[in-house]
Amino acid sequence: MKILLASSEVHPYSKTGGLADMVGALGKALAVAGHEAAIVTPLYRGLREKFPEMRHVDWYLNLPMGQRMVTAQLWMLVPQPGLVIYFVDQPAYFDRAGIYHEDNISYLDNAERYVFFSKCVAHLARYLPWQSDLVHVHDWQVGLVPPLMLQQQREGWVKPPPTCLTIHNLAYQGVFAPEAFALTNLPEEFFGVEGVEYYGQLNCLKAGIAFADRITTVSPRYAREITTEEFGCGLDGFLRNRQGRLTGILNGVDYGDWTTTKNRFLKASYSASSIRGKERNKLELQREMGLPADRKIPLFGTVSRLAEQKGVDIQLGALEEMLYTGLQFVLLGSGSPVFERAYVDLARRFPLQVAVRIGFNEGLSHRIEAGCDFYLMPSQFEPCGLNQMYSLRYGTIPIVRAVGGLDDSVVDYIANAELADGIKFREYSAVALAKGIRKALALYQEPNLLRHYRRNAMAVDFSWERTVEDYLRVYRSALGMVTPVKA
Secondary structure, three states: OEEEEEOOOOOOOOOOOHHHHHHHHHHHHHHHOOOEEEEEEEOOOOHHHHOOOOEEEEEEEEEEEOOEEEEEEEEEEEEEOOEEEEEEEOHHHHOOOOOOEEOOEEOOOHHHHHHHHHHHHHHHHHHOOOOOOEEEEEOHHHOOHHHHHHHHHHOOOOOOOOEEEEEOOOOOOOEEOHHHHHHHOOOHHHOOOOOOEEOOEEEHHHHHHHHOOEEEEOOHHHHHHOOOOOOOOOOHHHHHOOHHHEEEOOOOEOOOOOOOOOOOOOOOOOOOOOOHHHHHHHHHHHHHOOOOOOOOOOEEEEEEEEOHHHOHHHHHHHHHHHHHHOOEEEEEEEEOHHHHHHHHHHHHHOOOOEEEEEOOOHHHHHHHHHHOOEEEEOOOOOOOOOHHHHHHHOOOEEEEEOOHHHHHHOOEOOOOOOOOOEEEEOOOOHHHHHHHHHHHHHHHOOHHHHHHHHHHHHHOOOEHHHHHHHHHHHHHHHOOOOOOOOO
């Protein structure tokens, strides 16, 4: 098959979270599986300098945006056989310091920026000499692609490919003032309750849900959760009406990047059969973060956006209680200034036990995953989550709230003692998380049991070879080749 993917961010070219990791890995996995994949993404600031092998394509886009025309150029990169990355070069929209915002303030023209990007994707799907069998779009930033392609079909596109939308996080829907609809140049009939309209506003993600031939989420449990009022973010009824198109597929992990052997970011290699290098990584991480280097002290860590979704508020509460047990905690992340200040203050008050780094550092994220004994992930909700999977591969025991992909990917001792590789709790509270931490401290005092958990964790396979087959089944169902798989 030939698959055209579209995303506002793609690792290693741009990234704010798991969306970039997933799209980049899926493109690579499709190519490795013998298919052809092309990914369309914006050309953000600095990419041409960072990837000088990128070359200009003799292709210019001139597309309507309401009453005016906007132009763009195209660049391309071939990172491996079977995979091409197309970059949309529109400096006024994408040559900026951030992707979606600066200083935690969203760009005021985000609607215009991603309406234009969606139009570029639809245009390329129609006119590229390389004709795809299916167009796979990711999240709200390209949610308008399916209705734009439908409109082009009405205007003469004889046989457009079917579309698939992946919802990475339903909480982010791309909702804008109704005036933004004029930028789409779609007929007024699209702006209705069964289309792109949401309480009088333009909802880009709802547009994709309404018009895509298939819808996926990034874990089976999340596919079920988003059809409930608790997790549906106002679209649960709309999604229930489309359950026949909806499939949950657990994300995969690129083990070429997330490896404990020959990893350029780690001081020492290790494996399930030879774990000694993990202890060295722990000592090196303690020194790097300015904490006392002591292998006997249980070390907990988090790499996260500092947002309510990630449970950082109950984590603060649990740490206030549990730090008096003598454990250490390290954090790498950024987000809400309120939470940033709270974690920095926690480190100031517990300088021998807490170390915080505000920002993003790819190397440090690997060292935290490898050097910690336990990984905290107490999310309010979690469509899939990747860090718990990284932790498992690194032999770092995840402590997670049993929601979404966290519940799908971690095995608690109560559920299966033989395969246990993590600790789960259900109630969203600091008290419940603190109880999970106490379980971890008890586990730390049982070396043989801890070794059992680590071996199980490092043996779990979340590779893309498995995940890509699930996506291919969805693609085939959209092409009418098989019956669709439900959530």
